[in-house]
Structures are given as C-alpha cells and as structure tokens.
Amino acid sequence: MKQCSNRSELLxxxxxxxxxxxxxxLYLxxxxxxxxxxxxxxxxxxxxAQAxxxxxxxxxxxxNFGYAPSQYPWQWICQPWPWDREFNA
Structure with a gap:
C-alpha cells in the first residue's frame, strides 16, 4: 500500500x-x-483495511459505529467530517 502523509491523501x-x-x-x-x-x-x-x-x-x-473504537472524548462529533466542504478546501 502506498504511504500517505496527510489527511486528504489518506482519505x-x-x-x-x-x-x-x-x-x-460486482465483477465476482x-x-x-x-x-x-x-x-x-x-x-x-x-x-x-490498512488505509x-x-x-x-x-x-x-x-x-459512527462498527469499525473503530473511540478514544476519550467521543470522537464522532469532532470536526471537520470527511464530507464537510471545509475539510476538502
């Protein structure tokens, strides 16, 4: 897997x-x-999975559930979320 250095590259x-x-x-x-x-x-x-x-x-x-445990404090409410325009700016 290619190494990614920043948030947008990882996403x-x-x-x-x-x-x-x-x-x-779909092919299979x-x-x-x-x-x-x-x-x-x-x-x-x-x-x-690695990415x-x-x-x-x-x-x-x-x-919001199922793939990653949260650290304290609850991380799901942290911003920006990947779909927010500010994140992609």
Missing amino acids: RRVQETGFACVDMN DNHPEDKNAINVYNSLVNDF RCAYESRYGPLT
Whole structure:
C-alpha cells in the first residue's frame, strides 16, 4: 500500500481502495470462479483495511459505529467530517 502523509491523501486512499473493492465485488458476482479476480479482491480488501485503519488512527472514525473504537472524548462529533466542504478546501 502506498504511504500517505496527510489527511486528504489518506482519505483519498480509503475512497480509491473502497471503490476498487466494490468494483471487484460486482465483477465476482458475475464471475465467481475467477481465481485471479478473487486474489485481486482479497488484496484490495487488505489495502482498504490498512488505509481505513491508518486514517482512523490519526483522525478518528469514518463511520459512527462498527469499525473503530473511540478514544476519550467521543470522537464522532469532532470536526471537520470527511464530507464537510471545509475539510476538502
């Protein structure tokens, strides 16, 4: 996985690998016996998990439950959120 140094680069990596996982998942829905595609998918899932963990360990959770524990104080309310315009400026 490519090293990312700042928040926007980390978020972009999460988005890119997440999109690639969904794309491969759709392909595999129609080609379930494509062993090479399954290997690519598994590699992308690993890259996505690493990117998500790297982002969340530095900047807090990307979702409000299920993927990352919160530190004190409750991090979900910290701003800016990834979808806020101020974050992308």
